[in-house]
Amino acid sequence: MIRSIKGILIGCAYLLLMVNLAEAHCEIPCGIYGDEMRIQMILENITTIEKSMHQILAIEQSKQLNSNQLVRWVMNKENHADDLQEIITQYFLTQRIKPEVKNYQAILANLHGMLITSMKCKQTTDLTYVSNLRAQVATFEKLYFDKTHNK
Numbered sequence: 001m002i003r004s005i006k007g008i009l010i011g012c013a014y015l016l017l018m019v020n021l022a023e024a025h026c027e028i029p030c031g032i033y034g035d036e037m038r039i040q041m042i043l044e045n046i047t048t049i050e051k052s053m054h055q056i057l058a059i060e061q062s063k064q065l066n067s068n069q070l071v072r073w074v075m076n077k078e079n080h081a082d083d084l085q086e087i088i089t090q091y092f093l094t095q096r097i098k099p100e101v102k103n104y105q106a107i108l109a110n111l112h113g114m115l116i117t118s119m120k121c122k123q124t125t126d127l128t129y130v131s132n133l134r135a136q137v138a139t140f141e142k143l144y145f146d147k148t149h150n151k
Helices: 002-023 035-061 067-096 104-123 128-144
Strands: none
Touching: 035 067, 035 104, 035 128, 067 104, 104 128
């Protein structure tokens, strides 16, 4: 009996390990994921960060402070900033941006700026950072999707 329980536990641990490994994208240039979709995901994260900031500000100004809701919105804001940073680093910087592309330095500077601005979004509820992020995404799109970029 103890042997079978031990075997089941080992099997469960193995399955949990495999599930965690399956979550990550493999970084092989398979072409499954689209650049445009990643931009849309970044913009959705920015919109969610903005909504979270508005909710946090509203809760803070409320006569009855709801700490649980406040914590939830702060965590939501930070999670979406993390997701945005993950897309920038693991998708664009690791897999898509190559040193030989046109405007390489400008693209790197822009993406680095986006990472810093998303960090500021995590640290504050200053909505100017949301506006800055949207402007940075627009600049990145122009640089990245330049017709000569992939040549």
